[in-house]
Amino acid sequence: MPIILYSADHCPFSHRCRLLFCEKGMEPELRQVDLGRKPEELLAHNPLGQVPVLIDGGLRLHESNIINEYLNDRFPHPQLMPADIVLRAKVRLMMHQLETMVFPHVQTLEKKKTGKSRRQQAAKHIREVLIGLSADMPKNSKYIVDKEFTMLDVAIAPLLWRLQNYKIELPPKTAVLRKYAERVFSRPSFIESLTVSEKAMKR
Ligand SMILES: N[C@@H](CCC(=O)N[C@@H](CS)C(=O)NCC(=O)O)C(=O)O
Structure with a gap:
């Protein structure tokens, strides 16, 4: 089936x-x-x-x-939760934080009826959280908490792809996050995951 x-x-x-x-x-x-x-x-x-x-x-x-x-x-292979229990806990905590602090604002931006000022507020909030996330990311880490791609990266990647579409511009001090995003966007799986309208979201 x-x-x-x-x-x-x-x-x-x-x-x-x-x-x-x-x-x-x-x-x-x-x-x-x-x-x-x-x-x-x-x-x-x-x-x-x-x-x-x-x-x-x-x-x-x-x-x-x-x-x-x-x-x-x-379908446990490839496994997208780290084997290390401390990293697993970190992935879960950060996914929870993103879900409660950021994604309600993403939902606001996705609603067609949202007015301009609520839209701007939501975008501002997302931008601030992403600046904080970038500051906390280790400079040499390949993905957010691990050298392997995890469920956390899956959860945040669609938002990072939409920043331009949401009119959110990240400042130069978020270079770590922006480099990380480009690394995720170049994964064959990410490219394959995009629909026609998602492809058009980012120049
Ligand atoms: N927390 C849900 C959010 C899902 C969601 O907000 N989906 C939107 C589209 S991006 C939707 O179905 N909106 C239609 C509606 O709420 O009536 C999830 O993670 O799946």
Whole structure:
């Protein structure tokens, strides 16, 4: 039975799951959803009416990080959680912090109806958190907490790809973060994960 992923072509949360599948070298059956005209089946699978949604046999899951955690357990190679328990804890903590401090603002920016001033506030908030993240990143680390690519990198990469689209410009002092982002964007899995509209987001 194929694994089905309901996804929207510009959605950063769906992008996380598409990226996870590419990292695993797998292709789900992709059901692209037009969020302006949600199909009834989406609401049946997720009462919140949000994408992404994963269907695997009798299992229906929503919430991108929960979907990705399930997929990483179900298809453990390559493993995207560090073997070291301290690094694992760091990955989980930072994912939680991003989810509570940054991604609600990303959702604000993704809503078509958000007005200009709320949009600017959300963008400012995201920018400040990213400046702080860059300052905390070790200068020689390949990815955020590890030399290996992890679930944390999967969770943040779709946001970094959208900065230009969200009109967020990072200052020169974030060189560490910007170099890291370019490293992630050059991964074959990342390039493969992009939809046509995502490709057009960044020049
Ligand atoms: N926390 C959720 C957020 C998902 C989300 O906000 N998806 C947006 C698209 S980017 C959506 O489905 N919006 C439609 C709606 O809320 O009605 C996740 O991580 O999956």
